[in-house]
Amino acid sequence: MNTSGHAADDVRDDATGLRLAPFRGLRYVPERVGSLAAVTSPPYDVVVRPDGLLHLESADPHNIVRLILPQAITAGTRHRKAAVTLDRWLADGVLAPDPEPALYVYEQNGDGILQRGIIGALELSTPAEGIVLPHEDVMPHVVEDRAALMRTTAANLEPLLLTYVGADEGGADAVIERTVQREPLLSTTTEDGFQHRLWSVTDPAELATIAGELASHQALIADGHHRWATYLRLREEHAAPGPWNYGLVLLIDTARYPLRVRAIHRLLNRLPVADALTALGDSFRVRRVDGPLPVALEALEAAAAEGNAFLLAGDGTFHLLDHPDPALLDRTIRTDRPQAWRTLDATVLHSTLLENVWHIPDAPEDIAYIHDTEAAVDQAERRGGTAVLMHPVREEVVRDLARQGVTMPRKSTSFGPKPATGLVLRSLALD
Template sequence: MDDAGSGRPQPDDQTARGLDLAPFRGVRYVPDRVGSLAAVTSPPYDVVVRPDGLHHLESADPHNIVRLILPQAVSPTARTERAADTLGRWLSDGVLAADPVPGLYVYEQHHGDHLQRGVIGALRLSEASEGVVLPHEDVMDPVVADRAALMLATNANLEPLLLTYRGDADGGGGTATVIDRVSERDPLLTTTTEDGVRHRLWSVTAPGEIKEIRADLLRHQALIADGHHRWATYLRLRTAHPSPSPWDHGLVLLVDTVRYPLRVRAIHRLLHRLPVARALTALEGHFRVRTVPGPLDQAMAALGAATAEGNAFLLTGDGAFHLVDRPDPGLLARTVPGDRPAAWRGLDATVLHSVLLDHVWGVPDSPEQIAYIHDTAATVAKAERDGGTAVLLHPVHEDVVRELAQQGVTMPRKSTSFGPKPATGLVLRDLGL
């Protein structure tokens, strides 16, 4: 068990292959020192649409968390140094403060008829993590290196990964029971962000309740719903630091999708240097292309209907919507790797990357060429403004993602977007505590 007095997760002899979630002393904004909690939060770093969203968040409050997760400076080294300096200043000035005792945190998001609750804690990383936490997407090493430099400079986990697990079918069990009990208490904080989501956070500090949650989670494995690059960063930094060390744990949010099913959305592509007209011309003889009526919602509905019959994409950026479907079977056979499961070969993301980007359009997967954007309308707007091509996708079902992950098969990166994602800035983990 952890030393509750130190607040630092301690090594133990636990050999169970499961989710070992430890309490920690959360670092949180002091409400009296900021304009509002909503104004200092941010989406996860890779969801922020740049530069528009970045500027919007920076102007929302001088202490917005985006200044830590996406620091702006002339070089990578200067950026990480700026984040470290900013974090240190906010701590010394009392803008951020650590909770007095270690605990786990129950976190709730509520929007309309959708309610999601989970537990935030410091997840133990080990050699066995590969079989306990299941990734389903590839990562890019430069992004991992960037996140690693930021974590090292700040000595902190600035935002939790989103992990899902499958709890008991009856909805009972230790974690579920504690969450229900805790959510009846007065929360540490309540705020509603500009997207209309209400966020509430509670601390769990009673040893009995912490033990109940930890014992229950040790029976489960998790799927990475959001944060593949940060997960790879956690593992890299753990390997780089002799154990025991604070890097043996990483900040996560665990959500039981039996009780709280996540929404699964697609992540769209913006091809900066490929005009729509050129993209459509290259498709001739390879795919069927039809113009479908708007507005965007109606065009996306047409895309959804087309994906029920096979691979399909929606191209736009020129003021019209072009539905692309019925790929040439011979082209698929020549370009899609045949050494993967059928479920992987049939993914829209697989066909997009292996067939369209690599062979038909010849677009390298680099930040200069491709932007990955979660918001559909924002993708279209940027394509129309910049003269590029927006490639809109239909989401993959969670069961397909989990099936492939359990087989150890990774999907093309940025294939899915699970949500709602945790707001960044509600609770941080300082590795020095």
């Protein structure tokens, strides 16, 4: 089955596509932790700080957030703390490497979604090679932080989420379907209700089948642009071929397992809602929407179907922004990009509202990027700031822009479900 309609665009005629290598996964030893669910975490940028971080740290003394989001006063101290913690957990037998290199079949099941994919060490490639397609810009300070953490720990602590459009039948999918009939290496249910299962694939014939299919495909980065940029930076620092030429990824065939695309919201820490509304003038139509939140989001969805729309929150109610002034858009949005890029909500938000109407710099102290809608609203109300709630963009728009080599504004999309962090890690010292 092929639900995407893009299989032909995904195949590379010269068979210089994805190269996924087995690796000796580092995994928690179940007997040494309270439960596997208690030591996992969402990806580092999904953890809502500080609430979510403290919750995860208290769930188990060995929760993976102590590696992906170590806490200390300075950045250098944080990264060294993570490395020391990782070494200690290995020495104490909390984490242990699997006996032989493997690819890993990973399954998530919950909220009406069944998703299966393959975790492995992907050979890195540059954007010019067109094998791995980014679709979002990155923030340099985040790449620097992730690079320092990865450099200090010499480990890939969580996989990127990549998507490709697989063959109609056979190939990697057939290996996955056979593998999930076996007893898994691990099975756990996290507090969000998702069940996670993991299997290893070590049979040479099955590894060759997977490699044969992937070699003719390209992939879209669904989640993990900053970690991908980190992989590329660290590869430049290690010129000789070796483990730094690879990075940990989860590959999902979206022809069989389509992902959900959600929006990532903005929290403007220093801009009260009243000031935001005043600055708008008559550049947008503004309507008050009485809650609760689901009702306001329905209003946003309806407005977004007709054009650019945003929902402001933070003062106890909701304000729907739509029908932007066309002259303002023409004046503030660059014209050397495709029309699909120029009309993105994220483009209008950053180019028109943030830069030209509200004059908000894209700096961590001014803008926080929050995946959870309720958390964005709650934090805006607590801080006296403004939450800008977004409507998600369609996956086909993302993929088409990526194929044109056009990146979207940073944090434009949130594909999911995302892999749980902590189920399998990659130590570069073992490769």
